[in-house]
Amino acid sequence: MEKVWMTPPDDGEPQEVEATPDVLVPLLVQGWRQIEPPEEEEEQEEVDDDAREHS
Amino acid sequence: MPANIRELLIGFGKGKQTDIATANLVAAIWQLKKLNAALANPKLNTENDAEELGKGHEFATEVIKTSWDVNGTIEKYLSSDIAAWAMAFGLGKVVKSGTSPNFTYTCTPLNPTSDGIELPYFSFIEQIRPGGAPVLDRMAVGCAVESWMISVGSGPGRANSKINIEFVGSGKLTEPSGITLPAATVEKLLLSASLSLTINGVDYVTSKNIVSLEFGWKNNLRLDAGFFPGSGFQSAGDATSGAIRGRLECGNRQASLKFTARFSSGSTELASLKNQTTGTAVITLQYDTNNKLTVTFQKVSFSAAEVGETDGLVTVAVECQPQYDNTNGVISAVAQCNTDGIAQ
Numbered sequence: 001m002e003k004v005w006m007t008p009p010d011d012g013e014p015q016e017v018e019a020t021p022d023v024l025v026p027l028l029v030q031g032w033r034q035i036e037p038p039e040e041e042e043e044q045e046e047v048d049d050d051a052r053e054h055s
Numbered sequence: 056m057p058a059n060i061r062e063l064l065i066g067f068g069k070g071k072q073t074d075i076a077t078a079n080l081v082a083a084i085w086q087l088k089k090l091n092a093a094l095a096n097p098k099l100n101t102e103n104d105a106e107e108l109g110k111g112h113e114f115a116t117e118v119i120k121t122s123w124d125v126n127g128t129i130e131k132y133l134s135s136d137i138a139a140w141a142m143a144f145g146l147g148k149v150v151k152s153g154t155s156p157n158f159t160y161t162c163t164p165l166n167p168t169s170d171g172i173e174l175p176y177f178s179f180i181e182q183i184r185p186g187g188a189p190v191l192d193r194m195a196v197g198c199a200v201e202s203w204m205i206s207v208g209s210g211p212g213r214a215n216s217k218i219n220i221e222f223v224g225s226g227k228l229t230e231p232s233g234i235t236l237p238a239a240t241v242e243k244l245l246l247s248a249s250l251s252l253t254i255n256g257v258d259y260v261t262s263k264n265i266v267s268l269e270f271g272w273k274n275n276l277r278l279d280a281g282f283f284p285g286s287g288f289q290s291a292g293d294a295t296s297g298a299i300r301g302r303l304e305c306g307n308r309q310a311s312l313k314f315t316a317r318f319s320s321g322s323t324e325l326a327s328l329k330n331q332t333t334g335t336a337v338i339t340l341q342y343d344t345n346n347k348l349t350v351t352f353q354k355v356s357f358s359a360a361e362v363g364e365t366d367g368l369v370t371v372a373v374e375c376q377p378q379y380d381n382t383n384g385v386i387s388a389v390a391q392c393n394t395d396g397i398a399q
Contacts, residue, residue: 004152009169019152021351021389024161029384031169034150 006032014038058183058190066236067198068177070396071142075197075225075380076287079178083396086236087129087137090217095127095179095195097228099297120297122282123289125195125224127179133205133216134242135346139390141220142348143256143398145200146388147174147305151399157345157359162388164272164308172273172304174199175398179222180232197225199303204271204311206352207247207340216249216340219353225274225385226299227289245340245348254314254375255327255334255355266365270338270350272282272386275306285338310377310386312336313353316363318362318371325371328357336375347391353380 002023007014009031010017017023070083100122103115110116131137139160143149147165151158165172179198181189190342201221208215252259252268259265281300290296318324326332336352358376362369 001154001275004150006150009166019150019161021161021349021387024150025351025383025387028148028150028161028163028387029166029382031166033148033170050271 005035005037007035008032062183063135064182064236065089066180071175071398072177074174076121076227078194078196078229081234084234086239088239089129089131091128091130093128094181095125098124100124120295122298123226125226127222129220131218132213133218135245135342135348135392136240136242136394137218138245138348139392139397141203141218142178142388142390144175145203147397155395156393157391160390160397173302180234189231192231194229194234195224196227196229198222199276201276202271202273204269207250207268209266213244216232216245223278223303241343243346245342249341251339254336255332257323259316266315266317266370268314270312273309275308277304277306280304310352312355312375313373315365315370315372319368322371324360324373328360331356345391345393349389351387352377353383353385354378
């Protein structure tokens with residue numbers, strides 16, 4: 001089952017949830033919104049850290 | 056040489072603008088065909104000084120550009136692509152999932168508390184013989200969907216499944232557009248014959264009773280509120296160029312659903328009206344497994360059910376009253392298509 005990352009309206013902890021209407025619609029109604037997977041940001045930060053170390 | 060209206064090309068943002076004043080880049084624009092000949096003509100509103108004192112007469116001596124308006128209609132045969140676009144831009148909130156060729160857009164109306172009341176914006180381009188000596192080449196920047204309406208009828212042709220989209224612009228124009236439109240997207244039609252329909256627990260397709268169906272959404276955009284102190288001008292900083300809107304916000308939104316079905320012994324519509332029975336209404340139209348639209352009205356009752364006739368057969372025309380469900384809201388749409396990046 002495919003999953004997407006969602007974040008709550010109060011800027012709480014993002015969660016990875018199943019991308020099905022039964023799951024997504026109640027979240028959207030509550031004000032949750034989709035975000036990019038956080039892994040990508042972490043990977044980018046690691047790359048940046050490596051670059052700083054080498055420089 | 057005279058231009059034929061069939062030369063008209065339209066393109067608009069399949070991706071959303073970053074804000075109301077920043078036009079879509081060409082990479083986020085697609086070209087689609089449409090049916091209606093009406094153009095999205097910009098309207099310049101003016102005032103004059105006829106009523107002002109001090110001139111010695113009642114005639115105008117000066118005309119002042121006050122504001123700009125743009126609105127338009129896109130009438131199309133319903134396809135999975137335009138359906139996904141209309142749901143995403145019309146309802147306002149979207150989650151994209153899936154990969155090529157099956158992108159899925161799960162759409163709901165904005166939650167004003169957390170999402171605000173501004174819908175995603177797009178640019179709308181009209182061109183006739185673009186290039187060196189165009190007949191028409193303009194782009195309306197900062198447009199938002201005012202409403203969409205899908206109508207499904209009986210009969211063999213494409214016209215039995217159509218969508219009508221109305222939109223309003225900020226008034227900001229770019230002429231020439233500076234956009235070279237991509238080739239028209241090959242759309243996957245959602246024909247009437249593919250309909251699945253269950254309303255209040257009744258499957259109207261299995262029973263072969265459905266005659267026609269109309270459902271839609273209207274944002275009732277707050278048009279005048281778009282002109283606020285500081286909303287800006289057609290030419291930035293030029294107060295003589297006419298004001299433009301700096302925002303397009305939802306008003307009191309409305310969902311609508313009505314249908315006509317054959318009426319026979321055992322039909323439940325009148326009893327459902329009398330008892331104010333509530334249930335979901337689930338409408339599905341499909342091209343293939345990757346191109347599909349499912350719209351769910353989360354809670355409906357019947358506000359009217361009138362027995363009449365259609366082509367000599369007894370039918371019942373039903374108007375539904377969409378209601379808000381505390382868990383799932385009033386309406387949701389799951390639109391699947393081959394097109395990536397809609398409202399992203």
